[in-house]
Amino acid sequence: MIVIYSIKILWLLLKTQIRSQTQYRLSFLADVFTTAIFSSIYFLAFALILQRFETVAGWTLGEIAFLVGMTETSFAFMDLLFSGFDPDSFSPMVRMGSLDQFMVRPVSLTIQVLGSRLILRRLGRVLEGLAVLAFGIVTTQPDWTWLKTFYLPVVLVCQVICMGSIFMMGSTITFWTVERIEAVNILTYGGNELMSYPMNIYPRWLLFIFTYFVPFIFVNFYPTLYFLDKPDPLNFPVFAPFLTPLVAIGMALAAYWFWGYGLRHYQSTGT
Amino acid sequence: MQAFLKIVGISARQQMTYRTALVAGLFTNLFFGILRASLLIALYQGETSVNGMDVGGAITYVALSQAMIAYLTIFGNTEMGRTVSDGSIASDLIKPVHFILLWLGRDLGRSLVNFVVRGLFFIGLFSLFYSLYFPTGVGRWFLFVISLIFSWLLNFFWRMLVNLGAFWSPDIQGFARLAFGFSQLFSGFVLPLRLLPDWFSRLSNWTPFPGMMNHPMEIYLGIYSPSQLLGAFGHQLVWLFILVFLCLVLFRLGIRRLVIQGG
Amino acid sequence: METIVQVRHLTKDFRVLHRNAGKWGAWNDFFHPQYRTIRAVDGISFDIQPGELIGYIGPNGAGKSTTIKMLTGLLVPTGGEILVKGMIPWKDRRKYVANIGVVFGQRRTLWWDLPVIDSLEVLKAIYRIPDSLFNHNLGMFRKILDLDSFLESPVRSLSLGQRMRAELCAAFLHNPALLFLDEPTIGLDVVAKERIREFIRHLHREGTTILLTTHDLTDVERLCERVMVLDWGKILYDGNLQELTSRFEGVNEMRVSFAENGEDGLLEGLEPPVREGRYYVYRIDPRKVSIPDLVSSLYRTHPVVDLEIRKPKLEDTIRKIYENKSLNTPD
Numbered sequence: 001m002i003v004i005y006s007i008k009i010l011w012l013l014l015k016t017q018i019r020s021q022t023q024y025r026l027s028f029l030a031d032v033f034t035t036a037i038f039s040s041i042y043f044l045a046f047a048l049i050l051q052r053f054e055t056v057a058g059w060t061l062g063e064i065a066f067l068v069g070m071t072e073t074s075f076a077f078m079d080l081l082f083s084g085f086d087p088d089s090f091s092p093m094v095r096m097g098s099l100d101q102f103m104v105r106p107v108s109l110t111i112q113v114l115g116s117r118l119i120l121r122r123l124g125r126v127l128e129g130l131a132v133l134a135f136g137i138v139t140t141q142p143d144w145t146w147l148k149t150f151y152l153p154v155v156l157v158c159q160v161i162c163m164g165s166i167f168m169m170g171s172t173i174t175f176w177t178v179e180r181i182e183a184v185n186i187l188t189y190g191g192n193e194l195m196s197y198p199m200n201i202y203p204r205w206l207l208f209i210f211t212y213f214v215p216f217i218f219v220n221f222y223p224t225l226y227f228l229d230k231p232d233p234l235n236f237p238v239f240a241p242f243l244t245p246l247v248a249i250g251m252a253l254a255a256y257w258f259w260g261y262g263l264r265h266y267q268s269t270g271t
Numbered sequence: 272m273q274a275f276l277k278i279v280g281i282s283a284r285q286q287m288t289y290r291t292a293l294v295a296g297l298f299t300n301l302f303f304g305i306l307r308a309s310l311l312i313a314l315y316q317g318e319t320s321v322n323g324m325d326v327g328g329a330i331t332y333v334a335l336s337q338a339m340i341a342y343l344t345i346f347g348n349t350e351m352g353r354t355v356s357d358g359s360i361a362s363d364l365i366k367p368v369h370f371i372l373l374w375l376g377r378d379l380g381r382s383l384v385n386f387v388v389r390g391l392f393f394i395g396l397f398s399l400f401y402s403l404y405f406p407t408g409v410g411r412w413f414l415f416v417i418s419l420i421f422s423w424l425l426n427f428f429w430r431m432l433v434n435l436g437a438f439w440s441p442d443i444q445g446f447a448r449l450a451f452g453f454s455q456l457f458s459g460f461v462l463p464l465r466l467l468p469d470w471f472s473r474l475s476n477w478t479p480f481p482g483m484m485n486h487p488m489e490i491y492l493g494i495y496s497p498s499q500l501l502g503a504f505g506h507q508l509v510w511l512f513i514l515v516f517l518c519l520v521l522f523r524l525g526i527r528r529l530v531i532q533g534g
Numbered sequence: 535m536e537t538i539v540q541v542r543h544l545t546k547d548f549r550v551l552h553r554n555a556g557k558w559g560a561w562n563d564f565f566h567p568q569y570r571t572i573r574a575v576d577g578i579s580f581d582i583q584p585g586e587l588i589g590y591i592g593p594n595g596a597g598k599s600t601t602i603k604m605l606t607g608l609l610v611p612t613g614g615e616i617l618v619k620g621m622i623p624w625k626d627r628r629k630y631v632a633n634i635g636v637v638f639g640q641r642r643t644l645w646w647d648l649p650v651i652d653s654l655e656v657l658k659a660i661y662r663i664p665d666s667l668f669n670h671n672l673g674m675f676r677k678i679l680d681l682d683s684f685l686e687s688p689v690r691s692l693s694l695g696q697r698m699r700a701e702l703c704a705a706f707l708h709n710p711a712l713l714f715l716d717e718p719t720i721g722l723d724v725v726a727k728e729r730i731r732e733f734i735r736h737l738h739r740e741g742t743t744i745l746l747t748t749h750d751l752t753d754v755e756r757l758c759e760r761v762m763v764l765d766w767g768k769i770l771y772d773g774n775l776q777e778l779t780s781r782f783e784g785v786n787e788m789r790v791s792f793a794e795n796g797e798d799g800l801l802e803g804l805e806p807p808v809r810e811g812r813y814y815v816y817r818i819d820p821r822k823v824s825i826p827d828l829v830s831s832l833y834r835t836h837p838v839v840d841l842e843i844r845k846p847k848l849e850d851t852i853r854k855i856y857e858n859k860s861l862n863t864p865d
Binding site: 030031034035037038041042044045046048049050051052053056057121182183185186190193194197198201202203206 | 292295296298299302303305306309310312313314315316318321322400445448449452453455456461462466467468471
Binding site: 005008009012013016017020096097098100101103104105106107108267268269 | 548549603606607608609610624627628629631632634636638641642643645647648652655656659660661662
């Protein structure tokens with residue numbers, strides 16, 4: 001019962017934002033378009049550089065495009081959905097007491113925060129990600145199987161969950177620090193960039209952190225190795241590409257627990 | 272002059288209170304720096320020099336660009352623009368300091384703190400991970416510092432120019448994002464211009480942006496020949512002139528518009 | 535009658551970062567942050583009966599908003615207990631909050647970009663208000679608060695007065711038995727304030743218990759029978775408004791104008807008056823002088839043209855209370 005209620009309220013909160021943002025059709029579409037252009041700048045720059053170097057660690061442009069496309073699409077999608085939990089917007093909410101306003105209502109705070117912000121123009125970045133991914137698929141012509149077709153969207157969803165969890169944790173930290181913590185950017189924007197390239201180019205110790213502490217290596221790199229039938233340069237176990245869902249679930253649980261802890265702290269100390 | 276220095280001082284002190292942000296910012300820079308450096312190493316893969324830049328130079332470039340992020344406010348900001356749309360510009364306009372100087376002072380205060388904390392400290396930190404090049408000879412250092420000052424000014428007036436758009440449009444966010452995206456791309460912040468195709472660097476020379484990052488970096492690395500050096504400084508100065516001029520003009524026009532329309 | 539709110543020895547401490555002044559202060563803060571404890575609420579106790587309309591007043595920083603936050607479940611106390619309708623506010627927050635209404639005068643409740651009516655519809659879903667009640671309440675508020683003129687407008691385009699009316703409507707839509715109003719008339723013009731007060735009075739007549747926090751003492755004078763005066767986290771006075779003024783040395787003012795000018799206006803037993811144009815203004819302590827006697831004797835002995843007695847201002851009374859407190863309490 002409470003689940004249905006919560007979803008209904010969330011939808012009501014989101015619906016109004018969707019309506020107000022798409023009010024002016026043309027200007028909305030222009031926004032989406034410019035966002036797509038803006039987001040493609042980094043990949044374009046990289047593509048241009050690759051003209052001089054041809055490959056990177058044995059990966060061609062198309063193969064990199066696959067990596068980038070995957071993580072861009074999911075990151076952008078997460079950014080769109082979890083706009084409420086974006087530490088940049090969440091920390092002002094805490095500071096200005098908007099959170100208090102939420103707490104006075106008999107709805108779960110998580111739902112209210114999720115429903116508080118939905119930046120639809122970020123769809124532009126989702127489109128950019130998909131375009132780059134499509135480019136990657138077309139240029140690499142991987143050997144496609146049924147399992148791959150099924151697993152690709154699963155990986156994308158898991159990526160969204162992983163990044164969303166980080167966002168949530170980053171916002172939870174602002175309960176203690178009030179100002180937004182730039183270090184969270186390391187995991188979100190940094191994580192996105194990290195996963196955009198074949199991870200075996202990174203120094204040993206960095207790989208270690210992102211294998212055993214924040215297992216990003218299983219979130220994009222390994223599934224992509226599987227999709228593109230590329231050899232594993234690090235000699236991980238054969239099932240490595242399929243650990244992605246486990247990582248996603250683990251992160252989601254950690255995020256939710258930490259969020260609850262943060263809320264309890266906020267209640268005892270106020271702003 | 273006194274007022275200006277005071278503004279700089281207050282802004283600097285304000286910036287120092289954000290201690291957690293400053294320290295965290297350091298680590299963010301470090302992280303991205305390591306990512307970029309790793310990428311460059313993988314790209315070079317043993318090749319000694321590409322278009323006049325070797326791997327060590329490229330890494331130093333990346334390190335410097337990360338160090339300069341906060342100092343130059345590379346990602347831009349729309350602070351000034353927002354004061355126009357929410358009306359708080361009024362309190363700035365009645366101050367006894369010229370509006371542009373006011374923002375210059377505020378920005379300078381912040382930048383100086385960032386220069387030390389996220390600039391110098393960062394270089395020190397980064398050099399623990401990668402060996403960096405340092406210019407030999409006082410001459411090069413001197414030229415580098417001058418170029419850095421110009422680059423800061425260029426960046427400031429570019430941001431001011433973008434923000435002045437707020438006098439004409441209530442919401443400059445979208446436009447600002449695009450504008451700052453372009454400046455990042457063409458300034459060589461994303462990756463050294465030298466490593467991009469020649470037609471690209473030639474194209475970017477028609478913009479003020481290389482002066483914001485690429486020029487000072489390459490002066491630091493000593494890649495320029497004396498004639499190229501002159502060219503680089505000339506480029507910075509000419510564009511600085513243009514940007515300052517545009518800012519003053521647009522400011523005058525914008526204020527007139529604001530006063531007439533009543534904001 | 536069962537008390538609706540019970541507060542016992544409520545205490546709240548905060549740990550605050552101590553900002554150092556001076557040239558090296560900023561660097562010190564950077565490397566060696568220091569904290570100190572502030573006691574915002576210091577062992578206060580009170581009861582509220584159903585149907586009361588109480589004014590909760592005090593200077594800024596007195597601990598008012600902290601108390602309200604604890605009463606509304608936003609903050610967990612450091613010590614003491616609160617029972618509202620038998621519930622502990624911060625424990626079962628979601629369940630508790632469905633029973634109360636809150637208006638934060640300085641913050642937005644309603645969704646900024648939405649038309650008012652849309653916000654109310656969302657609230658209807660959130661508080662699970664049945665259609666009949668929703669329509670009934672909405673109809674009533676539309677009339678009393680005159681909402682029709684801006685019901686369809688987005689909240690961001692409303693004037694402050696309109697927004698306040700909308701917020702009040704929103705707070706009461708689900709018929710809460712207890713209403714917390716935090717500075718509901720702040721920033722409003724006189725007409726708008728009166729409108730809001732009228733609405734509050736209406737709610738009070740309907741039996742809602744209301745706790746009103748305000749800086750505007752006219753609000754208190756117009757609406758409340760009982761006031762609680764808070765300062766330094768302690769309740770300095772809790773009781774009847776009339777008693778408050780008479781207890782704390784209210785100085786009455788007698789303004790007299792005489793037929794002949796040039797009088798020095800000195801009267802027996804009274805301080806010399808202050809001249810304000812035609813008027814002579816005397817300060818009278820009603821505890822020392824019988825006003826009726828004074829007036830009648832004045833008319834007998836002097837050619838009085840105009841006479842007016844002004845009661846003490848609530849502001850002065852309150853100020854006296856604060857001064858009293860700060861004189862008597864060691865820091």
